[in-house]
Amino acid sequence: MMASRGYWLLIGGLTFLTFVLFVLSLALGPAGIAFGESLSALFSGDGGPIVLIMQEIRLPRAILGLLTGATLGLSGAVLQGFLRNPLAEPGLVGISSSASLGAVLAIYTGFSAAFPLGLPLAALAGALIAVIVVQALAGSGGVLTVILAGVAVSSFASAMTSLALNLSPNPFAALEIMFWMLGSLADRSMTHVWLATPFILAGWLMLASLGRSLDALTLGADAAASMGVDLNRTRRFAILGTALSVGAATAVAGAIGFVGLVIPHILRPLTGGLQSRLLPASALGGASMILAADILVRFVAPGRDLKLGVLTAIVGAPFFLWLVWKSRRDLL
Amino acid sequence: MSGPLLDIAGLDVDLGGTSVVRGLSLSVKTGEFVGLIGPNGAGKSTLLRAIAGLIPVGGTVSVAGERLDRLGTTERALRLAYVPQEHEIAWPVPVETLVALGRTPHRSSFTPLSSRDRQTVKDAMVRMDVARFAKRPATALSGGEKARVLIARALAQDTPLILADEPAAGLDPAYQIALMRVFRDLAGEGRGIIASMHDLGLSARWCTRLVLLNGGKIVADGPPEAVLTPETLRSIYGVSGFFGTAEDGLVVQPLDLVERR
Numbered sequence: 001m002m003a004s005r006g007y008w009l010l011i012g013g014l015t016f017l018t019f020v021l022f023v024l025s026l027a028l029g030p031a032g033i034a035f036g037e038s039l040s041a042l043f044s045g046d047g048g049p050i051v052l053i054m055q056e057i058r059l060p061r062a063i064l065g066l067l068t069g070a071t072l073g074l075s076g077a078v079l080q081g082f083l084r085n086p087l088a089e090p091g092l093v094g095i096s097s098s099a100s101l102g103a104v105l106a107i108y109t110g111f112s113a114a115f116p117l118g119l120p121l122a123a124l125a126g127a128l129i130a131v132i133v134v135q136a137l138a139g140s141g142g143v144l145t146v147i148l149a150g151v152a153v154s155s156f157a158s159a160m161t162s163l164a165l166n167l168s169p170n171p172f173a174a175l176e177i178m179f180w181m182l183g184s185l186a187d188r189s190m191t192h193v194w195l196a197t198p199f200i201l202a203g204w205l206m207l208a209s210l211g212r213s214l215d216a217l218t219l220g221a222d223a224a225a226s227m228g229v230d231l232n233r234t235r236r237f238a239i240l241g242t243a244l245s246v247g248a249a250t251a252v253a254g255a256i257g258f259v260g261l262v263i264p265h266i267l268r269p270l271t272g273g274l275q276s277r278l279l280p281a282s283a284l285g286g287a288s289m290i291l292a293a294d295i296l297v298r299f300v301a302p303g304r305d306l307k308l309g310v311l312t313a314i315v316g317a318p319f320f321l322w323l324v325w326k327s328r329r330d331l332l
Numbered sequence: 333m334s335g336p337l338l339d340i341a342g343l344d345v346d347l348g349g350t351s352v353v354r355g356l357s358l359s360v361k362t363g364e365f366v367g368l369i370g371p372n373g374a375g376k377s378t379l380l381r382a383i384a385g386l387i388p389v390g391g392t393v394s395v396a397g398e399r400l401d402r403l404g405t406t407e408r409a410l411r412l413a414y415v416p417q418e419h420e421i422a423w424p425v426p427v428e429t430l431v432a433l434g435r436t437p438h439r440s441s442f443t444p445l446s447s448r449d450r451q452t453v454k455d456a457m458v459r460m461d462v463a464r465f466a467k468r469p470a471t472a473l474s475g476g477e478k479a480r481v482l483i484a485r486a487l488a489q490d491t492p493l494i495l496a497d498e499p500a501a502g503l504d505p506a507y508q509i510a511l512m513r514v515f516r517d518l519a520g521e522g523r524g525i526i527a528s529m530h531d532l533g534l535s536a537r538w539c540t541r542l543v544l545l546n547g548g549k550i551v552a553d554g555p556p557e558a559v560l561t562p563e564t565l566r567s568i569y570g571v572s573g574f575f576g577t578a579e580d581g582l583v584v585q586p587l588d589l590v591e592r593r
Contacts, residue, residue, distance in 0.1 A: 084422040209441070216436050219485065220420035226384050227489065228409030228437035273423035273469065 007277055010270050014284035018066070021291035025062040026054070028295055030302060060190045065291045067193075067200050068185070068253045071245040073286020074279060076260025077267075078207045081214035081275035082238040083143050089261040090246040093146065093239060094130045094153030096257075099250035101157040101164075102126025104177050108164045119180075120195050120251035127247025130157065131239055138235070142221065146235065183254035183309025185294050196248040203245025204283075206237040211276030218275065256309040258316030259286050265323060335397050337362045337524040338383070338493055344390035345375075345382050345548075352378045353548040355391075360526060362492065365519040367539030368528040369559075371569055374545040376528040377417060380495045383526070384414040395493055409437035413489035417497040419478045424469035427481050431457055434488030456487035459514055461507075475502045483511070487518075494518065496527040500534060512538035532573075536560050536582040544568060560584050 026042070027035050031053050041054040072090060079088040090096055106112040106122035130153050137149035161181075168174040213234045216224040225231055246260075263285040264278060271277040290308070293315070297306045336359040345353040353375045360366055368376045382389045385400050385408055393400045395411040403411070413434070421430070434456065435449045445453070457463040460480040465473065470481055479502050486494060494515075500508045508531070515525045516538060529535045535542060535556065542559040544552040546568050552559040565573045565586065572590050576583040 212436060212439075212441060216433055218422045218425055218430070219433065219482070220416060220418060220422075222381065222384075222386050222416045223414070223420070223482075223485075225386055225405065226409060226412070226414035226416075227433065228406035230405045268423065272429060273425040274429055275423070 007271060010267075010281060011284070014281060014288060018284050018287045018291065021288055021295065022062055022066055025065055025291050025295055026058050029053075029058055029298060056189065057187075060188050060193045061185050061294065062291070063193050064185050064188050064196070064252055065294045066287050067196065068249040068256065069259060069287035069290025070283040071200055071203065071249040071286070072256065072259040072290070073263040074204060074207050074283040075242045075246050076286070077264040077275070077278045077282035078210055078214065078238050079242060079260075080264050081217060081278070082210070082234065083147060084217065084220075085143075085147070086265065087261070088147075089257075090242055091154065091255075091257065091260070093150035093242060094134055094157060095127050095243050095246045096250050096255050097154045097157040097161070098130030099123040099127040099247045100181055100255050101161050102129075103180060103251065103254075104161050104164050107173060107177050107180065108168065117191065117195060120192065120248075123251035124199065124247050126157070127243050127250065131243035131247075135236070135239055138239075146239070179307065180254050181309075182307035183256040183312075184297075184305075184307045185253055185290075186305065188252060192252040196252045199244045199248035203241045203243070203248070206241030207245065208279060210234060210237055210241075211279050214275035214279075218273070254307075254309060256290070256312055258312050258320070259289050262316050262320055262323075263289060265320070336360060337364075337396060338526075339394045339397075340383065340391070341394075342391035343379075343382060343393065345378050345387060347378065347387070351548065353382060353389075356548070356550060358543065358550065358553075360493075360524045362522045362524050363519050363540075365515050365525045365538070365540045366527070367535035367542045367556075368526055368545065369530070369532065369535055369542055370545035370551075375548040376545055377497050378548075379545065380414065380497050380526065380528060384412060384495055386414075406437045409489065409491075411491055412493040412495060413486040413491040415483055415486045415494075415496040415499055417501075419475065419482055419502075421470050421478065421482075424471045426467055427462055427470050427473070428453065428457065428466040430470045430481060431462070431484045431488050434485040434490075437489065452490050453488050456484040459487060460484035461510065476504060476507060479503060480507065480511075487514075491523075493524045494526070496525070498530065499527050500529060500531055508534055509538075516540075532560060532565075532584045532586060536584040556582050566590050 027038050033050055037050060038054055041050045042059060044051045075090045079090065079092065080086055102125050103119050103123040106119045111122060112119035133153050134146065134149045138145045165174055165177055213229045216227045216229045221231060264282045267281045267285050268278055271281050293311050294308055297308055297311050300306055338360040340356060340358045343353055343356040368379065370376055381387050383393055400408055432445060432453045435445060435453065438449065457466060460483055462481050462484050470478060473481065483496065483499055500511055503511060512534060515527065519525050519540065539556060541554065542556050543550055544559050544564060551568060552564055560582065562573060562575065565571055570590055571586040572588050574585040574587055
């Protein structure tokens with residue numbers, strides 16, 4: 001509404017940033033391919049090595065970075081708006097940890113080795129079971145019930161993951177589980193993209209439809225309901241949309257923390273506190289952050305396979321501390 | 333429109349296994365500014381939330397002849413606005429943006445504010461004297477300023493019926509009187525207002541009608557002079573009071589506790 005120009009500048013800037021990082025993600029990598037050559041290979045039909053690298057390795061990685069980052073940013077913003085709590089993030093409602101548990105069980109039982117899509121499918125199943133449990137526990141209760149149900153599901157899933165690690169028959173399985181849980185976009189194929197995309201897009205649609213309802217929820221549940229917001233539908237869409245998109249993102253990329261928490265925080269002051277404006281900005285911001293982090297891991301420690309989730313936490317946590325330091329006077 | 337603006341018949345509300353409102357019937361016409369009074373726990377807030385459709389109820393609530401339980405949430409929001417008692421503002425939203433949230437039921441998804449929306453928002457801000465800080469974040473305002481902004485939000489909803497839970501709490505005397513004037517004017521323009529109040533003096537002077545609740549039932553209903561009497565003050569509130577007349581209006585000032593038998 002008011003001050004629209006600044007907002008569209010922000011959206012335009014973030015879109016441009018995301019686009020540039022996406023192209024860089026395609027163009028940069030251990031195989032030193034010239035910029036123009038790499039991009040033209042994307043659309044080439046011949047089966048040369050460069051074409052193979054571009055189409056089978058870098059393209060899925062860049063697409064998954066975009067999808068995962070936007071998912072984390074969007075769902076973080078929706079959950080903070082819905083729960084009216086600046087500490088909310090996708091992990092809070094138990095989705096990430098349950099998806100992780102599904103993936104860990106797939107590795108533990110050998111299901112992931114027996115069948116190439118076994119791991120992401122098991123992770124998705126974990127996320128969907130979590131959402132059914134949270135929804136059933138929360139019933140038609142308020143915001144606090146959703147948080148408590150999420151914490152309970154999250155703790156149980158973490159405990160089961162620890163149990164799987166504890167009872168792991170061989171150290172390699174334990175190591176694989178550990179590495180998977182750190183989160184990474186390396187060595188993903190187009191099959192992963194095709195598997196995750198429908199769930200992610202369906203989740204986005206649900207989350208993106210909540211803008212107006214979340215705006216009204218700024219004034220509390222009663223006021224929002226009196227302004228025509230269907231609270232049950234809002235809760236269902238927020239939880240299910242997060243489960244679908246974050247569940248699918250976690251299934252293909254592992255658990256990547258901090259993006260869903262930090263990105264809405266950074267962008268909220270720039271969007272005038274209005275949730276419907278924060279959602280697209282936060283999705284673009286999340287995509288930029290994951291794409292940038294995924295480019296960085298290729299150069300910070302080449303050959304050592306630094307995990308994406310580790311980097312986002314290492315960069316994210318100090319930044320968050322600084323943010324808290326800066327705004328602590330407003331919080332008091 | 334011929335019938336009453338609001339018609340409540342046989343309203344029952346149970347909260348946590350306790351019956352809070354029992355078999356309550358009430359009808360309010362356009363042009364009325366109803367003050368809902370009664371001691372703490374009498375069921376004032378519950379009654380307002382029940383009318384607004386925020387809690388499950390037994391019995392029927394109709395606005396302009398239409399039963400609210402048969403309307404969708406948006407349809408309901410076009411007929412009545414509700415100002416909660418708590419001044420909840422979760423994010424630092426500029427005041428004009430916050431007031432514009434009241435236009436939510438009038439807008440379809442993803443459409444910008446129309447010129448009519450903007451005009452209504454502006455009128456509501458001027459009416460509540462908050463246009464001066466239109467650009468400031470609402471979370472940075474004082475308690476009384478927040479209260480006025482939140483009432484402006486409800487006015488921007490532009491509904492025939494307005495419900496307000498303790499709207500005068502936290503306002504200084506000048507703004508309390510200004511608010512009473514706004515409600516009187518809105519009633520005069522053909523709307524209906526129901527506001528719960530604790531300030532008997534204010535409600536006696538400004539409401540066109542008082543409804544006295546006790547134990548979830550209406551114990552008195554009528555013009556202020558008929559409802560606020562030394563007897564009702566003693567039997568319902570357990571206080572004695574000073575009653576007088578000034579500038580053609582009733583003056584009520586509670587004085588002291590009386591021994592209840």
